[in-house]
Amino acid sequence: xxxxxxxxxxxxTFEPIEAGRxxxxxxGPTVYNYAHIGNFRPAVVFDTLFRLLRHEFDEVIYARxxxxxxxxxMNKAQEEGTSIEAITSRFTEAYxxxxxxxxxxxxxxxxxxxxxxxxxxxxxxxxxxxxxxYSADGHVMFAVxxxxxxxxxxxxSQDEMLAGARVDVASYKRAPGDFVLWKPSDADQPGWxxxxxxxxxxxxxxxxxxxxxxxxxTIDIHGGGIDLCFPHHExxxxxxxxxxxxxxxxxxxxxxxxxxxxxxKMSKSLGNVMLVNELRKTIPGEALRFALLKxxxxxxxxxxxxxxxxxxxxxxxxxGALRGLEDVEASSVEPxxxxxxxxxxxxxxxxxxxxxxxxxxxxNTATDPQERARLKGLLQTSADLLGLLQSKDWFTRGxxxxxxxxxxxxLIQARKDARKNKDFAEADRIRDELTALGVVLEDAPxxxxxxxxxx
Ligand code: AMP
Ligand code: ZN
Numbered sequence: 525x526x527x528x529x530x531x532x533x534x535x536x537t538f539e540p541i542e543a544g545r546x547x548x549x550x551x552g553p554t555v556y557n558y559a560h561i562g563n564f565r566p567a568v569v570f571d572t573l574f575r576l577l578r579h580e581f582d583e584v585i586y587a588r589x590x591x592x593x594x595x596x597x598m599n600k601a602q603e604e605g606t607s608i609e610a611i612t613s614r615f616t617e618a619y620x621x622x623x624x625x626x627x628x629x630x631x632x633x634x635x636x637x638x639x640x641x642x643x644x645x646x647x648x649x650x651x652x653x654x655x656x657x658y659s660a661d662g663h664v665m666f667a668v669x670x671x672x673x674x675x676x677x678x679x680x681s682q683d684e685m686l687a688g689a690r691v692d693v694a695s696y697k698r699a700p701g702d703f704v705l706w707k708p709s710d711a712d713q714p715g716w717x718x719x720x721x722x723x724x725x726x727x728x729x730x731x732x733x734x735x736x737x738x739x740x741x742t743i744d745i746h747g748g749g750i751d752l753c754f755p756h757h758e759x760x761x762x763x764x765x766x767x768x769x770x771x772x773x774x775x776x777x778x779x780x781x782x783x784x785x786x787x788x789k790m791s792k793s794l795g796n797v798m799l800v801n802e803l804r805k806t807i808p809g810e811a812l813r814f815a816l817l818k819x820x821x822x823x824x825x826x827x828x829x830x831x832x833x834x835x836x837x838x839x840x841x842x843x844g845a846l847r848g849l850e851d852v853e854a855s856s857v858e859p860x861x862x863x864x865x866x867x868x869x870x871x872x873x874x875x876x877x878x879x880x881x882x883x884x885x886x887x888n889t890a891t892d893p894q895e896r897a898r899l900k901g902l903l904q905t906s907a908d909l910l911g912l913l914q915s916k917d918w919f920t921r922g923x924x925x926x927x928x929x930x931x932x933x934x935l936i937q938a939r940k941d942a943r944k945n946k947d948f949a950e951a952d953r954i955r956d957e958l959t960a961l962g963v964v965l966e967d968a969p970x971x972x973x974x975x976x977x978x979x
Contacts (some may be wrong), residue, residue, distance in 0.1 A: 525868040530777040531677055535870055540744045544582040547739045551731055551748040554591040555615035556600045558799040562783040562790055568813050569780045569821040570747050571628045575909050576867045587633040589734055590616055593714055593724055608714055622800040625809030627911040633738055637730040641716045644725040644733040647767055648705045656766040659720050660696035662708030668701040671762040678754035703759055705729045728759035746774035753779055780821045787826055805925055811835040817873040836979050843918040845884035846903060854901040863906040880906055919976035927961045
């Protein structure tokens with residue numbers, strides 16, 4: 525299996541440090557708002573990698589944190605006149621609901637930053653003792669000069685790093701590139717006691733301390749969006765390697781490209797921020813997932829008006845092939861070699877999807893019952909690696925605002941009854957009502973009526 529490593533800027537053969545056991549960490553959400561479709565790109569990409577790794581190795585420990593202490597959360601709570609906990613619990617729940625709708629598996633570990641404050645304090649203490657950090661004005665700062673390889677991930681020059689580091693000329697900084705490990709909290713701000721007074725950790729410290737506590741000093745894979753490469757990941761490396769006497773922190777660094785909307789950056793000021801929570805009202809979560817996997821994870825992905833309908837149409841075809849096999853029991857088989865090979869090649873999901881269509885095409889024309897059973901198994905296990913074709917009611921489930929299956933079935937039954945009683949006016953009225961609800965009626969090969977929701 526080959527993965528592109530941002531550290532070396534090339535594809536490398538992936539080998540876990542411990543044979544058969546993979547440890548992966550991905551920077552998770554800061555829970556102060558609903559997540560947009562771009563935020564879900566890393567969640568879906570690394571979920572797909574998690575699925576592949578589980579297929580390839582005996583044990584995979586996948587940790588994705590929840591950042592529940594951050595100034596953005598504090599500001600949101602103030603804005604709404606509510607508590608920090610009210611904000612973080614509301615948006616953690618929303619994030620997990622959106623994740624489930626996108627068929628994202630629950631990671632092995634989902635640490636919350638606030639549950640690891642003592643790990644953070646202990647790491648900062650070691651950095652201070654080792655001469656890599658200093659306290660000044662209630663803050664503890666990381667001394668970038670003390671870290672000989674600083675910049676090795678982002679490969680930026682000192683000047684570029686300073687420009688990118690949103691340099692503020694705070695009086696307590698010895699050098700402009702130094703970053704905050706710990707900052708003081710006012711009485712009305714969340715804070716914990718520490719050797720430097722009551723305060724809270726800096727964001728870059730949270731991930732490193734959680735990784736050390738839960739996964740160890742060196743992990744196999746560290747992932748996140750490409751925007752995190754600098755400064756966040758560079759600063760994680762600096763802290764971990766200085767705290768651990770130079771021991772390598774993560775062997776493979778993986779970054780997903782950005783998602784844009786109609787070629788523009790998603791931003792509040794442009795009014796083009798698409799929340800998954802909103803999109804889900806009219807588009808099935810699985811179609812959102814499909815659209816995110818349709819592009820290779822390292823490429824930029826542009827979302828346009830047609831993206832969701834194209835994803836729904838593609839899934840209609842795949843589910844259609846599966847429905848054509850509803851009379852056979854799926855054989856238990858390995859995923860298709862073409863799908864596996866594509867995914868093992870740096871998670872080439874567009875290629876894997878096209879291989880999946882190849883299986884569907886064969887399924888549509890196969891007639892031999894044994895072959896059809898094999899193809900059904902192949903389609904399901906291959907799609908499972910991509911987190912697709914998991915729904916039992918793709919054609920009959922409406923969107924969140926649409927009719928329920930029970931409602932549709934009841935109307936179909938009422939129409940049948942009306943026809944039996946020769947009340948054709950009533951039967952037509954019900955048919956119109958079904959049409960208005962977006963229900964399409966089809967004659968099934970067995971003589972019954974099959975229906976689906978027109979999206
Ligand atoms: P945040 O909650 O802003 O820290 O973002 C959570 C994750 O989403 C991080 O890994 C970001 O890199 C990623 N991310 C944010 N915006 C986008 C975007 N437009 N496209 C792709 N990934 C994004
Ligand atoms: Zn992180």
